Amino acid sequence: MRSVNGRFLDLALRLPDEMRALEPALREMVSAAVKRGKVELRVATSREADGALLLPTPEQLNRLTRVESTILGWLPGARALSVNEVLHWSRQGGTADKLDVPALAAARQCVGELREARAREGARLAQTLVERVAELRRLALQAAPMLPALVQRQQQRFLERWNEALAAVGAQASGIESQHERALNEAAAYALRIDVAEELTRLAAHLDEIERLLSGGGEVGKRLDFLIQELHREANTLGSKSAALDLSTIAVDMKVLIEQMREQVQNLE
Numbered sequence: 588m589r590s591v592n593g594r595f596l597d598l599a600l601r602l603p604d605e606m607r608a609l610e611p612a613l614r615e616m617v618s619a620a621v622k623r624g625k626v627e628l629r630v631a632t633s634r635e636a637d638g639a640l641l642l643p644t645p646e647q648l649n650r651l652t653r654v655e656s657t658i659l660g661w662l663p664g665a666r667a668l669s670v671n672e673v674l675h676w677s678r679q680g681g682t683a684d685k686l687d688v689p690a691l692a693a694a695r696q697c698v699g700e701l702r703e704a705r706a707r708e709g710a711r712l713a714q715t716l717v718e719r720v721a722e723l724r725r726l727a728l729q730a731a732p733m734l735p736a737l738v739q740r741q742q743q744r745f746l747e748r749w750n751e752a753l754a755a756v757g758a759q760a761s762g763i764e765s766q767h768e769r770a771l772n773e774a775a776a777y778a779l780r781i782d783v784a785e786e787l788t789r790l791a792a793h794l795d796e797i798e799r800l801l802s803g804g805g806e807v808g809k810r811l812d813f814l815i816q817e818l819h820r821e822a823n824t825l826g827s828k829s830a831a832l833d834l835s836t837i838a839v840d841m842k843v844l845i846e847q848m849r850e851q852v853q854n855l856e
Contacts, residue, residue: 596621601629606690613694620698621705623808623856628697630690643673651676705856712851713801716811719848720794723818723841727787730825730837786828790821790841811852818845 598617600610609630617626643651655668668676793814800807800814822845826838 596623597625599625599627601627603630603632606630606686609687609690612691616691616694616698620702621856622806626701628694630694632686648673709855712855713804716801716848716851717798719844719851720797723790723794723844726837726841726844727790730834731784731787733834786821786824790818790825793817793821806856808852808855811855815845815849815852818848 596618598614598621600613602610602613613628613630617628651668651673658665659667797811797814800810819842822838822841825841826835
């Protein structure tokens with residue numbers, strides 16, 4: 588399990604002109620090691636780093652002179668090479684092949700160290716997610732005992748209001764029994780609408796799957812993205828069905844924890 592920053596791989600390469608031919612190999616190397624996140628790979632020669640000027644060798648000057656003479660023989664109107672052009676072409680022709688191998692080796696070492704660093708950070712993020720899962724389970728355990736009493740209380744309140752409404756309109760005595768039966772049916776239907784036991788069961792199942800993925804390691808970021816969305820859905824439903832302040836508070840606390848988990852999951856590959 589490794590840490591990343593972002594949902595997809597965003598690779599930026601910064602290469603000197605004489606090493607442009609290495610770009611496909613470098614992209615393949617990085618994409619094989621990193622699946623998600625933003626990575627910038629910058630390659631610079633020691634000559635570029637310290638600003639030193641490397642003079643062309645006599646062999647390079649002789650080769651450029653022969654090439655220039657041939658071109659001027661065919662194209663008399665062509666402009667002669669400038670000092671800057673001579674330095675540029677000498678640098679490209681004389682060092683590119685020699686630097687390819689050490690550049691690839693250095694890049695391979697950097698990518699390996701990046702993988703190790705991300706693995707260490709990923710382990711810490713996974714531990715943080717496990718702690719958030721434990722807190723969500725604790726909140727779910729607090730909510731579960733509230734449900735039977737809450738449903739019963741809301742049913743009783745519904746029946747009381749129903750009876751008050753019947754008394755206010757002066758219902759006929761002959762219809763009291765049928766009206767009472769209808770009230771019971773309505774109260775039962777209302778109890779089903781506010782019952783969140785199913786949401787808590789699904790939330791526990793999602794938490795089990797998150798723990799399983801975290802314990803297994805590997806590339807789990809995309810799967811965790813989906814499970815976090817499902818946790819959000821269950822917490823939102825829990826809040827919308829809540830008929831008591833205590834249950835609403837638990838739903839809000841769950842949403843805060845789930846949002847913290849969502850931010851952490853974005854940093855896992």
